[in-house]
Amino acid sequence: MVTAKVWVLKKHFEGFPKPSDFEMKQVALANLKDGELLLESVFLSVDPYMRPYSKRDMKEGDVMIGTQVASRIVESKNPAFAVGTFVVANRGWRTHFISDGKDLNLLPASWPESLPKSLALGTVGMPGLTAYVGLFEICKMKPGETVLVNAAAGAVGSVVGQLAKIGGCKVVGCAGSDSKVAYLKNIGFDEAFNYKTVASLDEALRKASPDGYDCFFDNVGGEFASIAINHMKKFGRIAVCGAISQYNDSVPQKGPYIQIPMIFNELSMKGFIVSSWHNHREEGVKALLKWVLEGKLKYHEQVTERFENMPAAFIGMLKGENLGKAVVKV
Numbered sequence: 001m002v003t004a005k006v007w008v009l010k011k012h013f014e015g016f017p018k019p020s021d022f023e024m025k026q027v028a029l030a031n032l033k034d035g036e037l038l039l040e041s042v043f044l045s046v047d048p049y050m051r052p053y054s055k056r057d058m059k060e061g062d063v064m065i066g067t068q069v070a071s072r073i074v075e076s077k078n079p080a081f082a083v084g085t086f087v088v089a090n091r092g093w094r095t096h097f098i099s100d101g102k103d104l105n106l107l108p109a110s111w112p113e114s115l116p117k118s119l120a121l122g123t124v125g126m127p128g129l130t131a132y133v134g135l136f137e138i139c140k141m142k143p144g145e146t147v148l149v150n151a152a153a154g155a156v157g158s159v160v161g162q163l164a165k166i167g168g169c170k171v172v173g174c175a176g177s178d179s180k181v182a183y184l185k186n187i188g189f190d191e192a193f194n195y196k197t198v199a200s201l202d203e204a205l206r207k208a209s210p211d212g213y214d215c216f217f218d219n220v221g222g223e224f225a226s227i228a229i230n231h232m233k234k235f236g237r238i239a240v241c242g243a244i245s246q247y248n249d250s251v252p253q254k255g256p257y258i259q260i261p262m263i264f265n266e267l268s269m270k271g272f273i274v275s276s277w278h279n280h281r282e283e284g285v286k287a288l289l290k291w292v293l294e295g296k297l298k299y300h301e302q303v304t305e306r307f308e309n310m311p312a313a314f315i316g317m318l319k320g321e322n323l324g325k326a327v328v329k330v
């Protein structure tokens with residue numbers, strides 16, 4: 001019999017999550033029945049959505065939600081899944097779990113041995129797909145346009161900027177430290193600035209693109225988005241992807257309000273959730289993997305060692321300690 005370690009939400013987050021909001025437990029797993037398989041998590045993802053989704057979907061005592069666990073099959077009574085195969089699953093913060101195979105995604109057959117499997121949680125996984133859908137389907141980016149992205153050195157933002165360059169656009173990004181800004185320049189951003197240290201966000205946005213922005217991929221919301229909307233060009237498009245600046249608010253932020261710039265510049269603004277675009281998954285993963293293998297799409301991972309450190313990795317990511325995709329190596 002295998003005993004799994006799991007992290008549960010002990011106490012609903014109030015403001016910023018803290019270590020005492022989590023509790024690690026041990027769960028004995030049953031023996032496998034025919035058709036089932038036992039999986040071991042190798043890498044786990046920590047993502048911003050866990051913060052707002054915990055409030056909306058979870059109750060205290062539930063296992064922490066967690067998507068895209070790159071896992072290894074250790075025992076199988078299901079002929080469709082061989083022992084040793086790696087898959088992506090959506091089973092929360094657990095070291096081991098049992099599946100009937102229906103909720104598992106195999107890595108693409110063309111996945112080379114040399115490529116970290118953890119990329120299936122980041123650049124070639126859900127965050128990469130988010131960038132792909134947001135740029136190509138929501139912003140409908142065209143060559144020659146100027147694209148703005150915030151949280152640009154993170155899992156989604158770093159892919160957004162590079163896909164925009166692949167698509168022939170000028171790219172402006174911002175991030176919360178000088179070393180992140182240097183990284184953005186290194187991976188091909190045309191302009192980048194540290195939103196925490198510029199004297200004026202308004203000035204920084206104007207200086208980076210005096211003519212304004214055709215596309216704005218918004219990962220942050222709040223004050224940044226309120227200022228950026230005034231820098232959109234006529235008929236600009238805004239992909240509302242995330243609002244991380246608001247996830248830990250106990251009291252909702254108030255305006256400024258967006259109607260006037262929306263009207264004057266005839267802007268389009270559309271929120272989206274990547275999982276609703278699952279019909280683009282196969283095409284998107286294939287394209288992302290190809291660009292990674294061609295060296296056109298660079299990646300960086302912030303790897304935290306040990307399952308015991310899941311809460312620290314999650315809290316650290318919310319604080320901006322990650323460069324690229326934050327993952328935990330079990």
Ligand SMILES: NC(=O)C1=CN([C@@H]2O[C@H](COP(=O)(O)OP(=O)(O)OC[C@H]3O[C@@H](n4cnc5c(N)ncnc54)[C@H](OP(=O)(O)O)[C@@H]3O)[C@@H](O)[C@H]2O)C=CC1
Nearest residue numbers: 048154155156175176219241242243244245272273274320
């Ligand atoms: N709509 C969808 O389907 C999806 C939406 N998302 C959203 O995309 C965004 C990025 O996610 P992801 O790439 O996984 O995460 P990241 O890897 O970008 O990590 C989060 C980053 O957000 C930045 N950040 C944290 N707090 C603030 C703040 N108050 N103001 C500005 N920046 C902040 C930090 O970077 P810094 O140092 O630069 O501050 C931090 O590193 C999130 O809002 C997330 O919820 C993600 C996936 C799917």
Ligand SMILES: CCCCCCC/C=C/C=O
Nearest residue numbers: 048049067090273274275
């Ligand atoms: C089954 C995986 C679903 C992931 C959806 C993530 C949506 C994120 C929203 C904001 O961060």
